[in-house]
Amino acid sequence: MPAPPTETLATRRARTGPPLASGASALLVLGFVLMSLNTRVAFGQIGPLAPVAGFSPAALSVLGLLPPLCMGAFAPLAAVLRRRLGEERGLWWASLVLVAGAVLRMLGMPGLFAGTVVVSAATAVVNVLIPVLVRKRFPRERVGTMMGVYALSMGVGSALVAAVVVPTAQATGSWQPAIGLAVIPAILAAAGMTPQLRHRPPQPAAGTGTKRTGHPHVARTALAWSLTAFFGIQTLAFYTTLAWLPSILVQAGLGRSAAGTGQALLICGVAVGGFAAPVLAAKRADQRPHILVTVLVCVIGFAGLLLAPAGTSMVWVVILGMGLGAGQALPGVLYAHRGRDHDHVAALSTMAQTCGFLLAATGPVLAAALHTATGTWTAPLTALTAVLLVCSAASLRAGHDPK
Missing domain, CATH: 1.20.1250.20 (MFS general substrate transporter like domains)
Structure with a gap:
C-alpha cells in the first residue's frame, strides 16, 4: 500500500496562510485597518445629522433602506472582481469607488441618494472580500484577531465620524461639508491598499484553460x-x-x-x-x-x-x-x-x-x-x-x- 502523500507547501499555505516579512506584514495590516475603518462610515452619518439637516421622514427611510438593500444586491459583484483582479486589487478598486461615492454624496439630495448607492456597492465588495483576504494572507491562528480588528475598526470609524458631523454642520451652516468628511478616510484606505497591488490573481493551472474550480452549487x-x-x-x-x-x-x-x-x-x-x-x-x-x-x-x-x-x-x-x-x-x-x-x-x-x-x-x-x-x-x-x-x-x- 503506498504511503499517504505528504503535505505540500502550497497546501500548508492554503491552510495556515503564507509567512509574511515584517515590513510586508505591517503594510498589509495598515491597509487592512484603513480599509476596515471605512466599512460603515457613510452609514453612520445620517442619524446624527437628521435633526440638524432637516431631512424629511421619507428621505430618512430611503437612506436607511438603501445600504442593506444595495449591499445585498451588489455582493455577487465581489465574486466577479475576485476572479478578474484578486482580493487585493479588488479591495483597492473598491476603495476608489468609496472615494467617488463619498464625493458624490456631497452634491445635494440627489447626490446623497446616488452616492449612498455607490458607497453601498463598494462596501458590498469589501464585505465579501475581507474574510477571503484574511484566510489567504494571515496565518490560521490570527484569523480571529484580524476579524476582530475588522469589526472594531468598523465601529471606531463610524463612531469617530458620527461624533464630528454635527459640529461640522453647525460650524459651516450646511450638511454637505459634514457628509464630505467621509472622503478623508476613503482616500486613506485607497492609499493604504496601494502597496498590495503587487499581488496578482493566481493564473489557471496549465491545461485547465479558463475553467474555474469554485463552488457554484x-x-x-x-x-x-x-x-x-x-x-x-x-x-x-x-x-x-x-x-x-x-x-x-x-x-x-x-x-x-x-x-x-x-x-x-x-x-x-x-x-x-x-x-x-x-x-x-x-x-x-x-x-x-x-x-x-x-x-x-x-x-x-x-x-x-x-x-x-x-x-x-x-x-x-x-x-x-x-x-x-x-x-x-x-x-x-x-x-x-x-x-x-x-x-x-x-x-x-x-x-x-x-x-x-x-x-x-x-x-x-x-x-x-x-x-x-x-x-x-x-x-x-x-x-x-x-x-x-x-x-x-x-x-x-x-x-x-x-x-
Whole structure:
C-alpha cells in the first residue's frame, strides 16, 4: 500500500496562510485597518445629522433602506472582481469607488441618494472580500484577531465620524461639508491598499484553460443556508435597532439627548462585541457555543429594553450592542473555518451576504409597520426576540463541521 502523500507547501499555505516579512506584514495590516475603518462610515452619518439637516421622514427611510438593500444586491459583484483582479486589487478598486461615492454624496439630495448607492456597492465588495483576504494572507491562528480588528475598526470609524458631523454642520451652516468628511478616510484606505497591488490573481493551472474550480452549487448545501440564516437574522436585528433605537428610548421615557447617548453607547457595545467574539471563537474548532451566546446576549438586551425600568435602559443598550456586534463579526470566522479553500470561503461569504443583506433591508420597514399598527415598540421588539430564538437552531450547522 503506498504511503499517504505528504503535505505540500502550497497546501500548508492554503491552510495556515503564507509567512509574511515584517515590513510586508505591517503594510498589509495598515491597509487592512484603513480599509476596515471605512466599512460603515457613510452609514453612520445620517442619524446624527437628521435633526440638524432637516431631512424629511421619507428621505430618512430611503437612506436607511438603501445600504442593506444595495449591499445585498451588489455582493455577487465581489465574486466577479475576485476572479478578474484578486482580493487585493479588488479591495483597492473598491476603495476608489468609496472615494467617488463619498464625493458624490456631497452634491445635494440627489447626490446623497446616488452616492449612498455607490458607497453601498463598494462596501458590498469589501464585505465579501475581507474574510477571503484574511484566510489567504494571515496565518490560521490570527484569523480571529484580524476579524476582530475588522469589526472594531468598523465601529471606531463610524463612531469617530458620527461624533464630528454635527459640529461640522453647525460650524459651516450646511450638511454637505459634514457628509464630505467621509472622503478623508476613503482616500486613506485607497492609499493604504496601494502597496498590495503587487499581488496578482493566481493564473489557471496549465491545461485547465479558463475553467474555474469554485463552488457554484454552494446554495445546495445545508452549511451555506445555516450561515445565511445566522448572518441574515443578526443583520436584520442590527439594522432595525440602528434605525429605531432613539425612538424606542424616547417612547420609554428618555429625552432626545439621552436617546442620542444611547445610540453612541450602542455603537460602543457593537465595537466591543465585534472584537471579542471572533477572537474567542477562532480559538475553537466548534463555534456553536459562540453562536448560542451571541443570540442569548441579543435576547437579553431586547428583553431588558422591553421589561426593565427606563432608568436602566443604557445598561441594556450596551448589552444589546455587544450581542449585535458579535453577530456582525462572528460570520467572518465561520466563513474562514467552514470554507475548504479560498474559493469556498468566497462562495459562502457571497451567498450569506447577498441573501442576508436583502433580508435585513426589510427589518426597519417591518418594525415601523408594526409600530404604526400597535402604537408602541413592544410588538417589534418582541418579534425580533422571537425571530432570533427560532433562528438560533437553524444557525447551529454554521458553527460545526460534522465528522
